[in-house]
Amino acid sequence: xxxxxxxxxxxxxxxxxxxxxxxxWTPAAAAKMFMVAxxxxxxxxxxxxxxxxxxxxxxxxxxxxxPAKTLPGVVRRxxxxxxxxxxxxxxxxxxxxxxASTVHAVLVRCRINRLSRIDRVTGExxxxxxxxxxxxxxxxxVTKFGNIPxxxxxxxxxxxxxxxxxxxxxxxxxxRGNKYRPRIGTAFVHTVIDDHSRLAYxxxxxxxxxxxxxxxxxxxxxxxxxxGITVERVLSDNGSCYRSxxxxxxxxxxxxxxKRTRPYRPQTNGKIERFHRTLADGWAxxxxxxxxxHRNAALPRWLxxxxxxxxxxxxxxxxxxxxxxxVPGHHT
Numbered sequence: 156x157x158x159x160x161x162x163x164x165x166x167x168x169x170x171x172x173x174x175x176x177x178x179x180w181t182p183a184a185a186a187k188m189f190m191v192a193x194x195x196x197x198x199x200x201x202x203x204x205x206x207x208x209x210x211x212x213x214x215x216x217x218x219x220x221x222p223a224k225t226l227p228g229v230v231r232r233x234x235x236x237x238x239x240x241x242x243x244x245x246x247x248x249x250x251x252x253x254x255a256s257t258v259h260a261v262l263v264r265c266r267i268n269r270l271s272r273i274d275r276v277t278g279e280x281x282x283x284x285x286x287x288x289x290x291x292x293x294x295x296x297v298t299k300f301g302n303i304p305x306x307x308x309x310x311x312x313x314x315x316x317x318x319x320x321x322x323x324x325x326x327x328x329x330x331r332g333n334k335y336r337p338r339i340g341t342a343f344v345h346t347v348i349d350d351h352s353r354l355a356y357x358x359x360x361x362x363x364x365x366x367x368x369x370x371x372x373x374x375x376x377x378x379x380x381x382x383g384i385t386v387e388r389v390l391s392d393n394g395s396c397y398r399s400x401x402x403x404x405x406x407x408x409x410x411x412x413x414k415r416t417r418p419y420r421p422q423t424n425g426k427i428e429r430f431h432r433t434l435a436d437g438w439a440x441x442x443x444x445x446x447x448x449h450r451n452a453a454l455p456r457w458l459x460x461x462x463x464x465x466x467x468x469x470x471x472x473x474x475x476x477x478x479x480x481x482v483p484g485h486h487t
Contacts, residue, residue, distance in 0.1 A: 162189070162190065162191055163189065163191060163195075163199070165211045165212055165213070166211075167189065168199045168211040169203070169208055169211045170189075171185055171186075171189050171191075171196055171199055171200075172199045172200045172202070172203030172211065173203070174188075175196060175197075175200040175203075176200055176203055176204055182196040182197045182200060183196075185200075199211070225253075225257055225260075225261060229251065229253065229261075230261050230265075232251055233247055233251065233253075233258055233261045233262070234261070234262075234265055234267065236250065236251075237262060237265075237267050238267070241270055244256075244258040244259040244262065285350060285351060286350045286351050287351065288351055289349050289351045289352045289354070289379075289383075289384045289478065289479055290349065290351075290379065290384040290385045290386050290387055291350060291351060291387050291388065292349075292350040292351075292387070292388045292389070292390055292414075293347055293348065293349055293350065293375070293379075293386055293388070293389045293390065293411075294347070294348045294349075294350060294389075294390050294391075294424055294426050294427035294430075295345070295346070295347050295368070295371075295372065295375075295389055295390070295391045295397070295427070296345075296346055296391065296392060296394075296424060296427045296428070296431070297343055297344065297345050297346070297363045297368070297394065297396075298343075298344050298346060298431040298434065298435075299341050299342065299343055299344070300341070300342045300344065300435070300439050300450075301339060301340075301341055301342070302339040302340040302341060302342055302447040303339070303444050303445075303446055303447045303449075303450055304317065304320035304321040304323070304324040304337075304339050304446075305320055305323055305324045305327065305445070305446050306319075306320040306323070306445060306446075307320060307443060307444065307445055308320070308321075310440055311443040321337040321339055322337050324337065324339060325337030325338065325339075339447075340361070340447075341361075342359050342360075342361075342447065342450075342451070343359070343360045343361065343362055343363045343367075344357055344358070344359050344360075344434070344454075345357065345358050345359075345360060345363070345367065345368060345371040346427055346430060346431065346434070347371070347372070347375040348426060348427050348430050349379065349384065349475075350390075350426060351478060352384075352470070352475045352476075352478035352479055353426070353430075353467050353469065353470060353475040353478070354379070354382065354384075354462055354475040354476065354478075354479070355430060355458060355461055355462060355475070356374075356375045356378050356379070356458070357434070357454065357458060358371050358374070359451050359454060363394065363396055364396055365395070365396040365397075365399040365401045365402055366401070367396070368396040368397065368402065369396075369401060369402060369405040372389065372405065372406075372409070373405070373409065376409055376411070382479060383479060384479070386409070386411050387411065387412065388411060388412045388413075388414055389406060389411050389412070389413055389414065390414045390415070390416065390423070390424060391413070391414070391415055391416070391424070392415065392416050392421065392424055393415055393416065393418055397413075397415060398415070433461070437457060437461070437465075438450075438453060438454060438457040441457075461474075461475070462474065462475050462476050463476045
């Protein structure tokens, strides 16, 4: 494609060449009319005689030979160091004895110049995916947060004060563990997120058994249906609750196809893993809670904010609800 300041576009070149070849204009006269050099006019006339109208198109300016081009073996070594050790251009250049600018150019050509595009575990380029419409795939998982003792925990208080609060809570509840240590317990947050819209649903429970996971899925499917979403598939990790026959049968009853990630490959379920990080930063550890009940009570309000108001970087800075076009009452 011609650049914005080009005097001759392919169409204008054709007009110039036809004046010379077909109408008998001299190259000098045609060049004067189009305000170009006579040499340029002759060039396009000769190309028109040889190739016709197709010869008026732009050609690549890439040289036939590139003696200074980085050798394939060096390129492979640069890519290997980037993938396996996630080194920057300066560090790679120091190891291989080449210029840092050369390393950067290779990384750009290979599209691995940003570490955010490389998998943290394998070092391979990330392969992102997104299903075409809401309900095509739900991600499900369970994340755990330690319960908060009466008076607050160690995230906002000193270790000593948190320990004192834990002991007071244990005396009230009678919950003790090994060696009579206070046992505060764990909150199991069952999360469900739509792959296309990132719309999220979550419930807090005291376990992650199959019966609990199934009940959460049933309520989540009904909740998504209220938002005009019909669920087709559900993706989970290989936790025991998701490998059970009860989970498979429940999905069949709901008309959903159950799918599981490859073992030791949580990146496949990366959307919900990233949601757990957002959940921790925005809700679980966002502020001081005096007790677990206070934190639990804040979850519905935070989910409302996440779904309806919080900008999501993966969907153009818009909240998840904006990706739904058929929510009842959304356009009234």
